[in-house]
Amino acid sequence: MILNILTVLGVTVLGTVLSSVISVLPALHAYNVLGALVLLFYWLIEKGLTVPSEVFLPFMAGIVVGWSMLNTIPSILLGAPDESAMFTVLPGQKYLMSGRGYEGTMITGVGGLAGVFFLVCVVGPFAPRVLPVVQGVLRSHMHWILWVIITYILMSEWPKGGNWGPAGLAKFADAWRSLGAGLATFFLSGFLGFILLYRSPVSVEMAFQNIMPAFVGLFAIPWCLLNMISGANVPPQRIAHSLEINGDLILRSAAAGGLGGGFAAFFPVVTGGIGGLLAGHATAQRDEKVFIMSQGVSKLVYYVGSFTLLFVPGLGITRGGAAWMMKGLYVPRSYYDYFMVLGSIAIAGAAAFLMMSPLTRMTIRFIEKVNYRNASAIALLIILGIVFLMTGWGGIIVMVVATGIGLIPVLFASRRLNCLGVLLLPIACNMSGFGQKIAMWLRLI
């Protein structure tokens, strides 16, 4: 028993430490590494070696928790954000540009820690009793909920232009430039999603990484290119001795982020970014610190929560890449697995938060030594290398096309969340049962 506990503790911390390396490398997603790990476990099983669940479950939990929390560092300081960090990036970048990058990162980290508390202590005890009921009622309604979310995303974008000048068509056109760009981004990404789903240029052997080059192109590369072109100079960063936050601020952030992240974790295809947007609107947030911290909560609850749902006894749903990969390897059976994963999440959360400050300081030293434009170029090279290694030329082609689409919101100041059409549109069509008809109409099948 004690050996088991020590094993869980050890491998959780090991997974979290590994995640710190993954996290600070831009564009390398935890799911890419988890995919490689799962392949390694399959290989071991083929060779007749079994890895006990007390080793790989906490290890994977450590990676997912660590990455969800520590990936904030490049999101804010290096500007190569993961999609779910879209809403952290705007105020986070503001913090960076006012010399408060450390503070912004650490506030998001506190949000991550609050997310761990929310998952383990608030959701954890009630999930086996409440979530199966919720799932039972909503099971046959997931498709329209997704359509309702898509419609809201498209209808809720605010016109950025048309604020000055006399009334008329010119003013209307100025306002609709960003809105039109948003709609174009959504439908072009959706079309790309259909291509990836039905006729992907990525080889079959690497099919589990099918969507990765598209995400890199849609979100990470436009950001790197923008940094390189704009040549923004990052001011010297201050290391704040106090984050000037209090319990009430943490509570409000945990409530908003927990709702958004939880919603995203529970509903298929809804990502942390979308959950964050919905929760932000629903709770009418104004405070910048609450905004940043709630995105830290949302991101963690989304990634870790979706992974944890696989282990909730009596629920039987699989959400998120980590859970899908895990499901092929191991089917959780009991409360033993559930509580072991919850315990691992708590340990990993604490370990990741302890690593947050030193890693942030290291990254700040890096961006202060290396010109920001050069840092972005290095990030871009790393991204290109990873995409090529994982998906070959097929992936590079997808990435280039996705970059073209991902640049539209950057150039027209529209919402980057529209890029999620790559997932939302084809999957919503499939869930409602007319995806194949559209694919046939597009001559993809």
Added chain:
Amino acid sequence: MKGIAHYISGVMAASFCPWAVQAATEGNPLYFILGGAFGILPDTIDFKFYRFFYRHDFYVDPDAQNPDPQTIADELAAAVDKARSAGRPIRIKLNTVRMGADYWRQYVVRFDSENQEVQVRIGPVVNTGQVPVPNSEPKDRAVGRAKLSAPIIQTYDATTRVDIFDGPTFAFEADAQGRVMLHFLPWHRNWSHSFLVAAFWGLLGWLLWNWQAAVVIVAGYSAHLLEDQLGFMGSNLFFPITKKRFMGLHIMRSGDAIPNFSAVWLSCLLIFWNLYRLTPGLRYHFNFLHLIVYGAIFPIGLFGVVHWLLTRGDKGREAPIELEDEFGDTMTT
């Protein structure tokens, strides 16, 4: 209310229609999409279409480098004067002052009915989140005042902040008693926020789809109008029969967090309840009381208790009571 509250209320309205739930169970999301889309449509019409074609008689365009509050006050007073002589409503637009990619100079306008004057104060630079930039207040107390040529009757807040994106519009309309009515954002909650327009959209939905779609459309659109009526501005509920906005109930403000979140949460619970009672063959059974206890009382109660525990010590450290308003006038307490 915020867009998301209107939107989810429209979806909630659709969920009360058994045919919407039935169709959704069979893979047709149409009715729920219509409910949500028409729930938010009145504001979409106003903010994404109509306001760009709404013509103004005057534009107030403060100098970004050196905004002069007196000039702004004088222009507003001139518009009021013009409304008296022109015999028609005069529309004036207060443009925002952009200071950079994310920064705006805030200014505040107040119509003082008692002293029959308009007051303008230049405020701090704020970011797009409307958070003031420290030490960006003008060094001098930058206030401008101008006497109005007629008593002003206000139907909305006396004070208006102008800061991010699009500035507000006022319409001044003289009445038979020689007074001038002040209409805030005259292009908003006007013809688009009418039950008769809801009926028009319903009719269109009937022609395009069926009567069930028409019911959902009218329900979603009407939910928006009723929710807006809880606020201050009110709506022109029976355009084209009526020409002016009906006064709101003054229960809440559109940006308030608690009413907005309550509307969203309550809508979600009602949607969940409707799906539960209209979906056959479910394994789990509960009643409405269970839903309210587990879905509202318990989580909101828990939040309330923790919030109270975390903030109860702040009572003794509350900010001192402000004795002056934004214009330096003594406030009655």
